[in-house]
Amino acid sequence: MNWITKFIKPRIKSLFKKKSSDSKDTLWTTCECKNLVYKDDLFKNLSVCPTCGSHHKLTPEDRFKIFFDNKEYVVLNTPLPKDDPLKFSDTKKYTERLNKARKQTNQSDAISVAYGKLEGMDVTVGAQNFSFIGGSLGAAAGEAFIYGIQHAIDNKTPFIFFSCSGGARMQESAIALMQMTRSVLAVHEFKKTNLPYIVIMTNPTAGGVTASFAGLGDILIGEPKAIIAFAGRRVIQDTVKEELPEEFQTAEFVKEHGGIDMVVERKYLRSTVSTLLSILLKKKEAQAISTSDVETIQETLSKTSKAV
Secondary structure (H helix, E strand, C coil), X not given: CCHHHHHHHHHHHHHHHHCCCCCCXXXXXXXXXXXXXXXXXXXXXXXXXXXXXXXXXXXXXXXXXXXXXXHCEEECCCCCCCCCCCCCECCCEHHHHHHHHHHHHCCCCCEEEEEEEECCEEEEEEEECCCCHHHCECHHHHHHHHHHHHHHHHHCCCEEEEXXXXXXXXXXXXXXXXXXXXXXXXXXXXXXXXXXXXXXEXXXXXXXXXXXXXXXXXXXXXXXXXEECCCCHHHHHHHHCCCCCCCCCEHHHHHHCCCCCEECCHHHHHHHHHHHHHHHHHXXXXXXXXXXXXXXXXXXXXXXXXXX
């Protein structure tokens, strides 16, 4: 080994690594619009790019801080089933991927659930972390979601969920797919209470999550430009053999075609959801939310935004 290989190359690599935009020590980050954004400005703007309006991903902790009153909330200790029951391994052991994700996110799994107040109303809120193996739905995430639903039932609170996931976790195979039916049954039990269940679909919400609990909200809200889908765009395009619209599977496209109820910017989510809850809680005696109810809610929100 010569001195160039031994000393020069490692030194060059370390210099580039220090300057990477992924480093927590850097002051700037890159948006998908290719512009550099000052991290403090991005944080103050709720992680929304001030140039293009792109809504960057948030951790559950960040979600809770900007959603609950006065940033005050309690994170619930959700059940944690046995790791890697299938002893799965690909290029790495599944247990190694779990340990890395836990260290990176400081979470036990992809879903966190918290309890607090929204404009003075008690609410139970769940959120997925895309940094935890793509926010994928596995046994632990399924248990966390069901625990959150049960907490909302026991405490008679609305349940609000921020979805952000690529779908079911392949390393858990059928065990992950089982969480789809389990979560749907949990939502079914929750709806017997006539309490509101609101889902905010963030970028991306896809696969088994879209096809199960995320698609069952009494009100479905999308963040701007969020990808909301089951199968991926390329899979669909290769299947139908036709060119798809550029905006295909965006929240705006899905809303236009009746898949969700509204698209709301992040800075208006607190006020929008609190307004929805104030209306829905007054309709608690109803067995289900009809289309006319949704139209009434949208009309009320429109008047509210105009007044502001």
